[in-house]
Amino acid sequence: VTDEAHLRKQLLDALTANGSLRTEPWKRAAERVPRHEFLRGGFFRRVEGAVPGAWAPVLEGDANWLGACYEDESLVTQIAGTILPADIRGQIMRAPTSSSTLPSLVLRMLEDLRVEQDSEVLEIGTGTGYSTALLCARLDEEHVTSIEYDETVASRARTALARQDLFPVIVTGDGLLGHAPSAPYDRVIATCGVRTVPTAWIEQTRPGGLILTTIGGWLDSSELARLTVHDDGTASGRLLSGEVSFMLARPHMPPPLGLLPDMNEGKEREAVIGSDVLTDWTTRFVVQLAAPGAQRLTMERDGHQEDVLIDVESGSWAAIYEDAGRWIVRQDGPEALWDGVEEQLGRWHAAGTPALEEFTVSVTPEGQTISW
Numbered sequence: 261v262t263d264e265a266h267l268r269k270q271l272l273d274a275l276t277a278n279g280s281l282r283t284e285p286w287k288r289a290a291e292r293v294p295r296h297e298f299l300r301g302g303f304f305r306r307v308e309g310a311v312p313g314a315w316a317p318v319l320e321g322d323a324n325w326l327g328a329c330y331e332d333e334s335l336v337t338q339i340a341g342t343i344l345p346a347d348i349r350g351q352i353m354r355a356p357t358s359s360s361t362l363p364s365l366v367l368r369m370l371e372d373l374r375v376e377q378d379s380e381v382l383e384i385g386t387g388t389g390y391s392t393a394l395l396c397a398r399l400d401e402e403h404v405t406s407i408e409y410d411e412t413v414a415s416r417a418r419t420a421l422a423r424q425d426l427f428p429v430i431v432t433g434d435g436l437l438g439h440a441p442s443a444p445y446d447r448v449i450a451t452c453g454v455r456t457v458p459t460a461w462i463e464q465t466r467p468g469g470l471i472l473t474t475i476g477g478w479l480d481s482s483e484l485a486r487l488t489v490h491d492d493g494t495a496s497g498r499l500l501s502g503e504v505s506f507m508l509a510r511p512h513m514p515p516p517l518g519l520l521p522d523m524n525e526g527k528e529r530e531a532v533i534g535s536d537v538l539t540d541w542t543t544r545f546v547v548q549l550a551a552p553g554a555q556r557l558t559m560e561r562d563g564h565q566e567d568v569l570i571d572v573e574s575g576s577w578a579a580i581y582e583d584a585g586r587w588i589v590r591q592d593g594p595e596a597l598w599d600g601v602e603e604q605l606g607r608w609h610a611a612g613t614p615a616l617e618e619f620t621v622s623v624t625p626e627g628q629t630i631s632w
């Protein structure tokens with residue numbers, strides 16, 4: 261047994277034991293796909309202790325390269341939209357833009373996708389091509405279409421897949437538009453997050469088909485959702501569980517903050533709810549629904565820290581801080597953001613703070629509604 265085969269078996273045994281890998285067909289598919297083949301370009305490892313986050317390259321042949329390929333970890337493969345591991349000596353402090361998702365999540369999602377033998381599948385976010393290869397191993401490449409936004413990432417995935425003798429359709433483009441030429445699909449799976457489920461995915465899916473995607477937003481909370489497409493062109497379903505997060509689809513990334521408004525102005529009142537609630541994942545999800553255009557930052561003012569929510573498009577903002585044991589909010593702009601947040605959290609509390617698994621998602625031509 262080679263090192264690699266041994267490491268792969270160990271990983272798959274662990275994924276079976278923790279319930280990510282649940283069914284025989286997916287076990288057989290996972291056994292056939294060597295993850296390291298999709299990481300030959302290396303990856304970035306987080307440098308511990310660095311603020312706000314520094315990354316150092318690990319290249320093929322480095323001592324811990326092969327071992328890491330078979331750890332249950334996400335491995336960042338591109339940073340800041342262009343930078344690959346081989347481009348860097350030392351460290352880089354920019355945001356990741358492509359990665360190989362941790363295998364437990366990849367396989368859990370593939371299981372949750374409930375494919376059948378002849379399902380036609382559209383994947384959004386090819387990345388390294390590892391998950392695409394798993395789909396091909398399970399379904400056969402002619403049933404698999406995968407879209408990657410980034411040209412370099414897409415071409416590297418094509419090469420890695422070809423080395424495994426796999427030739428699915430890999431489209432370079434914006435996956436939020438789907439890929440009409442291979443439609444209709446039975447299943448759509450996204451390995452990047454979205455703020456709202458694109459109508460193109462619904463239009464390109466057969467009635468009865470499933471869409472599995474992470475729905476997230478700009479307050480850094482997200483959850484996996486599985487929607488069924490209906491005859492009338494709408495889709496609905498539930499959030500699943502696991503606090504699943506993915507990098508947002510590039511067109512859904514927040515706009516730059518730009519020049520901030522003068523935050524000394526604004527109406528001040530005592531807050532009913534303090535911004536300390538934003539440490540909780542589910543609470544952030546609920547807040548995100550109330551203020552979908554808001555981004556969060558922390559600012560120093562008059563010697564205290566303020567949590568600021570700001571919607572750069574509308575110009576609305578709210579600054580929340582603690583003063584002698586009381587929470588104060590100061591806000592301005594067309595919408596009183598924190599009023600909306602408190603109202604929404606009030607309704608969620610009145611309903612008994614339901615967990616995300618109890619939330620339902622519905623997408624119609626009028627838009628997306630998430631409720632509990």
Ligand SMILES: C[S@@+](CC[C@H](N)C(=O)[O-])C[C@H]1O[C@@H](n2cnc3c(N)ncnc32)[C@H](O)[C@@H]1O
Pocket residue numbers: 357358359360361366384385386387388389390391392407408409410413433434435436451452506507508509510511
């Ligand atoms: C987490 S990675 C994908 C992981 C991949 N499935 C794997 O197993 O290696 C997310 C990918 O989505 C891509 N992406 C972001 N926005 C996209 C979009 N609008 N359409 C298609 N791909 C997108 C990113 O470039 C990135 O490569």
